[in-house]
Amino acid sequence: DQQVKQNSPSLSVQEGRISILNCDYTNSMFDYFLWYKKYPAEGPTFLISISSIKDKNEDGRFTVFLNKSAKHLSLHIVPSQPGDSAVYFCAASAYPNTGNQFYFGTGTSLTVIP
Amino acid sequence: DAGVTQSPTHLIKTRGQQVTLRCSPKSGHDTVSWYQQALGQGPQFIFQYYEEEERQRGNFPDRFSGHQFPNYSSELNVNALLLGDSALYLCASSFSTGARTEAFFGQGTRLTVV
Numbered sequence: 204d205q206q207v208k209q210n211s212p213s214l215s216v217q218e219g220r221i222s223i224l225n226c227d228y229t230n231s232m233f234d235y236f237l238w239y240k241k242y243p244a245e246g247p248t249f250l251i252s253i254s255s256i257k258d259k260n261e262d263g264r265f266t267v268f269l270n271k272s273a274k275h276l277s278l279h280i281v282p283s284q285p286g287d288s289a290v291y292f293c294a295a296s297a298y299p300n301t302g303n304q305f306y307f308g309t310g311t312s313l314t315v316i317p
Numbered sequence: 318d319a320g321v322t323q324s325p326t327h328l329i330k331t332r333g334q335q336v337t338l339r340c341s342p343k344s345g346h347d348t349v350s351w352y353q354q355a356l357g358q359g360p361q362f363i364f365q366y367y368e369e370e371e372r373q374r375g376n377f378p379d380r381f382s383g384h385q386f387p388n389y390s391s392e393l394n395v396n397a398l399l400l401g402d403s404a405l406y407l408c409a410s411s412f413s414t415g416a417r418t419e420a421f422f423g424q425g426t427r428l429t430v431v
Binding site: 207209234235237239244245246247248249252254292294296298303304305306307308309310 | 321323348350352357358359360361362365372373375407411417419420421422423424425
């Protein structure tokens with residue numbers, strides 16, 4: 204039962220343009236969402252998070268938007284840079300309902316073309 | 318400040334054997350979680366350790382067991398290995414504050430069962 208879904212396995216964007224990565228979830232109890240970036244042969248690196256009491260959180264070039272009614276979140280990267288090429292995972296949790304575990308999507312591979 | 322470190326980085330085992338993976342959390346972190354990432358999938362929660370006890374467990378069989386030591390480091394043990402246990406095993410550490418907080422991941426141990 205995949206509670207967090209990333210329906211786009213891959214995305215290609217030109218350098219300098221906006222990258223938009225999408226994530227949907229099914230568990231309405233999720234109240235904390237995160238994005239992780241993963242390079243090959245490395246572990247996931249935390250990027251940005253958002254609590255369900257907010258609908259937007261911004262950190263430099265990265266902005267996460269949360270639409271609770273649609274159970275949808277997105278990560279915007281502006282402007283995109285070649286170094287952003289990686290696999291991006293969204294994750295969700297619902298402490299204490301689901302405990303301390305994060306539920307991850309299957310990832311979206313972003314390629315930023317120079 | 319060392320981040321999360323895992324050993325070994327790669328491991329090849331034969332079906333039916335037992336394996337032990339090790340993790341040292343980020344300095345100041347007291348909680349360790351283990352995840353399994355199969356090829357093309359997102360990380361799946363195995364279990365979490367806090368104060369040397371298993372605090373929560375995901376949907377994994379009893380062949381998967383763990384331990385946390387007084388210095389917060391942790392081990393993941395898998396008995397009676399199956400071919401399907403081949404995956405990247407990720408350790409994540411965090412500080413248990415009761416509040417929402419991100420987890421920091423190690424680079425993972427790539428386990429291949431032949």
